Amino acid sequence: MTSAVPNAPQHEEPDARPITMFGPDFPFAYDDFVKSPHGIGSVPDAVHGTKVAVIGGGLSGMLAARELLRMGFQPVVYEADQIGGRMRSVPFEGHDGIVAEMGAMRFPPSSTTLFHYLDEMGLETEDFPNPLSEATSSTVVDLKGESHYARTLADLPDVYHQVADAWLKTLEELAALVPLQEAVRQRDVRRLKEVWNELVRRYDDETFYGFLARSVPFQSFRLREVFGQVGFGTGGWDTDYPNSILEILRVVATAADDHHRGIVGGSQQLPLRLWSRPVGDASYWPEGTSVRSLHAGGRPRGAVTEIRRTEPHRFTITDAEGNIDTYPAVVYTAQSWMLLNNIRADERLLPIDHWTAIERTHYMGSSKVFVLVDRPFWKDIDPGTGREVMSMTLTDRMSRGTYLLDQGEGRPGLICLSYTWADDSLKLLPLDAGKRTEIMLNSLKQIYPDVDIRSHIIATPATVTWEAEHAFMGAFKANLPGHYRYQERLYTHFMQDRLPAPYRGLFLAGDDVSWTAGWAEGAVTTALNAVWGVMHHFGGRTAPENPGPGDVFDQIAPLRLED
Numbered sequence: 001m002t003s004a005v006p007n008a009p010q011h012e013e014p015d016a017r018p019i020t021m022f023g024p025d026f027p028f029a030y031d032d033f034v035k036s037p038h039g040i041g042s043v044p045d046a047v048h049g050t051k052v053a054v055i056g057g058g059l060s061g062m063l064a065a066r067e068l069l070r071m072g073f074q075p076v077v078y079e080a081d082q083i084g085g086r087m088r089s090v091p092f093e094g095h096d097g098i099v100a101e102m103g104a105m106r107f108p109p110s111s112t113t114l115f116h117y118l119d120e121m122g123l124e125t126e127d128f129p130n131p132l133s134e135a136t137s138s139t140v141v142d143l144k145g146e147s148h149y150a151r152t153l154a155d156l157p158d159v160y161h162q163v164a165d166a167w168l169k170t171l172e173e174l175a176a177l178v179p180l181q182e183a184v185r186q187r188d189v190r191r192l193k194e195v196w197n198e199l200v201r202r203y204d205d206e207t208f209y210g211f212l213a214r215s216v217p218f219q220s221f222r223l224r225e226v227f228g229q230v231g232f233g234t235g236g237w238d239t240d241y242p243n244s245i246l247e248i249l250r251v252v253a254t255a256a257d258d259h260h261r262g263i264v265g266g267s268q269q270l271p272l273r274l275w276s277r278p279v280g281d282a283s284y285w286p287e288g289t290s291v292r293s294l295h296a297g298g299r300p301r302g303a304v305t306e307i308r309r310t311e312p313h314r315f316t317i318t319d320a321e322g323n324i325d326t327y328p329a330v331v332y333t334a335q336s337w338m339l340l341n342n343i344r345a346d347e348r349l350l351p352i353d354h355w356t357a358i359e360r361t362h363y364m365g366s367s368k369v370f371v372l373v374d375r376p377f378w379k380d381i382d383p384g385t386g387r388e389v390m391s392m393t394l395t396d397r398m399s400r401g402t403y404l405l406d407q408g409e410g411r412p413g414l415i416c417l418s419y420t421w422a423d424d425s426l427k428l429l430p431l432d433a434g435k436r437t438e439i440m441l442n443s444l445k446q447i448y449p450d451v452d453i454r455s456h457i458i459a460t461p462a463t464v465t466w467e468a469e470h471a472f473m474g475a476f477k478a479n480l481p482g483h484y485r486y487q488e489r490l491y492t493h494f495m496q497d498r499l500p501a502p503y504r505g506l507f508l509a510g511d512d513v514s515w516t517a518g519w520a521e522g523a524v525t526t527a528l529n530a531v532w533g534v535m536h537h538f539g540g541r542t543a544p545e546n547p548g549p550g551d552v553f554d555q556i557a558p559l560r561l562e563d
Ligand SMILES: Cc1cc2nc3c(=O)[nH]c(=O)nc-3n(C[C@H](O)[C@H](O)[C@H](O)COP(=O)(O)OP(=O)(O)OC[C@H]3O[C@@H](n4cnc5c(N)ncnc54)[C@H](O)[C@@H]3O)c2cc1C
Pocket: 001, 002, 055, 056, 057, 058, 059, 060, 061, 078, 079, 080, 081, 082, 083, 084, 085, 086, 087, 102, 103, 104, 105, 106, 107, 108, 302, 303, 304, 305, 333, 334, 335, 338, 342, 343, 366, 466, 471, 472, 474, 475, 476, 509, 510, 511, 512, 517, 518, 519, 520, 521, 522, 523
């Protein structure tokens, strides 16, 4: 997501194994699973060619469709908006190769399963210029009208060091940071479950803010305020303060906010390539078959408007063009709220407790504003100070986070003028691109009075507010306190032997079902769960050498909290 979550402090031994997004709720090694030469499963020949509806053409849907095709199914993709979903890279007309990342834009290398598919699809990554990171030549932190220029954390005034220390101490004292990260590194499932399950029991009812307020190192309100407004790593945290502290601890435990990399050419290429590239080693299908080639006109079906359960054990789907088709199984990857309003959904699709979980799901809003400028003028040196005229900027003003995205020598420069979440995003909701740009330029003018950003702008600004997008209604899920049980229900829904038979056959996947919403790794791993579920539903199995998430589920299942 780039939640407002900062760099996870790490205790790094020189030869330590890397921290990955292994668990902590369901510590299954998805990265090893997808890399195995034994494949991720197969189905009986009689099942080959069976149509499975895949609702949503974002990363999760595209990955599920591709892996289902590989197993010999015929995935039928429905998409309401465009292939890519929240991996939306918007080009600027007349400026080839430059895109504004409206959704996902920076990816932690700890997303090892995501990176496997990036490699498979031949995509390259590069350092992303986060605040104070190595890829960022300078950062300005501007708070309560006072600006500080820094190349590293060491250049910032003492209060920022106090905040960094307080955060590290709090994590060590209240959240068992050291054993938690060590268990993730070592992939020590028993130890990880011991430590994490205890944290779940202790903190499911706690907000992020409440967690800080009860910590001795954060007794000063001033420190909590500074931490909330600028944080460290990717920026301020206060828009996350009302959320469950477990959401934050997952990010910290798995280094999701560290060492981010951007996808060269734009993140949307990943779902687009999963859709259009032939699947080399597919069962049943002739060489050269891709998900796209299985679709008439090379286009997905339109938006789903209705899903009903029909006899015997079928799903009948209507789309926006009025087509009605019936399938023996469905993978559903759109935000789950769509099942409450945009889609007429048969109540018999899910057990009542799952509907409750969907109704209670909480999403964060998010807005971005990008401008294309004639050149990376921010690298000009101010003769008075000897510094670059403008830096990556964190501020408590309306723009909050401003990112400078160098496109290379002799090319225009790209500026993400503003990236906001929750209430800060809501403040922009009713405003058009022009008004938003004006507000952000004004905000930055207070920090850089001598820089005329407007004079460099060469294209219409690009902007988005995800909560206003019809097919999304939010940027990413963020559990509130007390939501663990809902999350556990939705995540484990792919284990359908546990459900009464009339509720089987529809598999939930995607970012909002994952434990780490706002991170593409969760879209990938929940897609793999759903693929395992579909395979199992049709009598398929994995190779004994490479058991899947459902095969080992009972040994590593997420903690189930009782009433
Ligand atoms: C602002 C923002 C910043 C982010 N930053 C990062 C980041 O830096 N790093 C990172 O790892 N992750 C980030 N993420 C998260 C990442 O984008 C998601 O995890 C991932 O893209 C989700 O993929 P998905 O397939 O689960 O869902 P989606 O991408 O939402 O795909 C669901 C698809 O379903 C479609 N749909 C909706 N309704 C219907 C219908 N009725 N019929 C058919 N189709 C329908 C939608 O149009 C959409 O294409 C960010 C997300 C946002 C919004």
